[in-house]
Amino acid sequence: SDSQAAGVGGGSDSSQTRFSSSLPTYLPVQCQLSGADSAFFLREANQEVMRNGSLSSRTEPFFLHQLEPAVAAPQSLPSVNCSYGNLSIEQPIPVELLQGPAPHLLPTTNQVTLNWKVKGQVVVPKVGSTRPWIQVLFYLVGRRWDEPDPPPPALLPCVRAIAIRDTSEAAPSAGCRLMGPSGICVVRLEIPPAWFTPPQVRKRPPEVTLPSVDVYYSIIPMERTGQECPSIVNEPWRGQSANTGPLGLGLGGQWSLGEDVSLQDMLKAGSVAMTFGMVSAKGEKLRLDENVEVLVPPSPVRLGKTVAFGVYMKTGSNTEQFTL
Structure with a gap:
């Protein structure tokens, strides 16, 4: 004391x-x-x-x-x-503090994009052989939506998505450029027919399951003022080199994406389950008007449970914006 x-x-x-x-x-x-x-x-x-x-x-x-x-x-x-x-x-x-963590929308700091980032979301988590493609929605997160003017086109980058089933084989790749006031675009990845071929096992066909597909994406800033994305976005991913050894997340493997893009520099949009035949939507479709339908879940909604509602637009619709 x-x-x-x-x-x-x-x-x-x-x-x-x-x-x-x-x-x-x-x-x-x-x-x-x-x-x-x-x-x-x-x-x-x-x-x-x-x-x-x-x-x-x-x-x-x-x-x-x-x-x-x-x-x-x-x-x-x-x-x-x-x-x-x-x-x-x-x-x-400093601008570096405003831009947030990488990857940024632009490699330069001529424009301030506070907390802006591009996010990818797989539209349908299950794909059947009758509709062999994966759709990925990309959108801009963090923008002030009360601003009347659309984001400057120079700030909106391209995105490249790849669907990977096995790291030792070539994988489909596709890209798009974020556009419009909301900064969105949709990538469609065509799945090879061979990916729906069941493996050689002794199980009965109903018991055979197909490997799932992981979807990754990378952000590619626009280098020029043109509207076209760089050709790399549509080039197939060639898989790992024979000299790289075991490949895995955080295991020191190298991914050959053409422009020194490693797996650590890519983001995962989600995984997609593969199945034979057609994937039917579960629920009841409610038609709102001549353009939009909403898929209501079949089971009753319970408090505290996450519920997903599908929104469908007519194929020939010319509507660019609607409010639910």
Whole structure:
């Protein structure tokens, strides 16, 4: 205790001023974020007490939710302003922090795409031999949907999707470019007929199952102002080289995608189950109008259960946008 420590030396030394506090030193700086419609300073639940225990530095995590609509170039980046007494300083937030984790939409930083990223989603998780193709929907995540203007075309990249059944064989590949106000496109991967051939086993045909197919995709920024995607998006994936050894996620294998794209640089859109014959949709179709039908699940909806509703459009429909 304090009283025991004072008695050891026969009394206290009054020649030196001493400070005693159970709280660490703290730099009393006031910081503000500007150039953002919605932004927050964060406080970690289990933050170390001594992280800001200094009078010379201060760490404050923050989250930028929405930029101001006019923020689209480096000269108008959001900034952090910190003041202490009559001293004040303001610094722009580096573009690298705004772009988020790789892959970015663009290799350059001429435009700020706060938290933008491309996401791929397999449309139907099961494919039959009568409709031998896989559709993958790509869309832009993180954009301000209240902006009246569509995203600049220069920011919208191409995407390349590949369907892989076995890493030792060639795989179909296809690509598309994100377009329109919503930044979406759909890739159609044609499945080889041989993939629906049952393996040579001694089981009866109803018991034979086909290997599933994994769908991966990569983002390919546009290098020129043209509308066409690079030819690499439609080139078949050739599989692994004979010299690479065992190939697997995180096992040090190498994927030959033509432009030094490794598996670690690709994203997985999902897996697709393969089956013989036709895959029929389960549920009841409700016709909303002459263009749109909704597939309602056959079982009753229960609280807390995730329910999927299929939305179908007539093949010859010219409707570009609708609201459910």
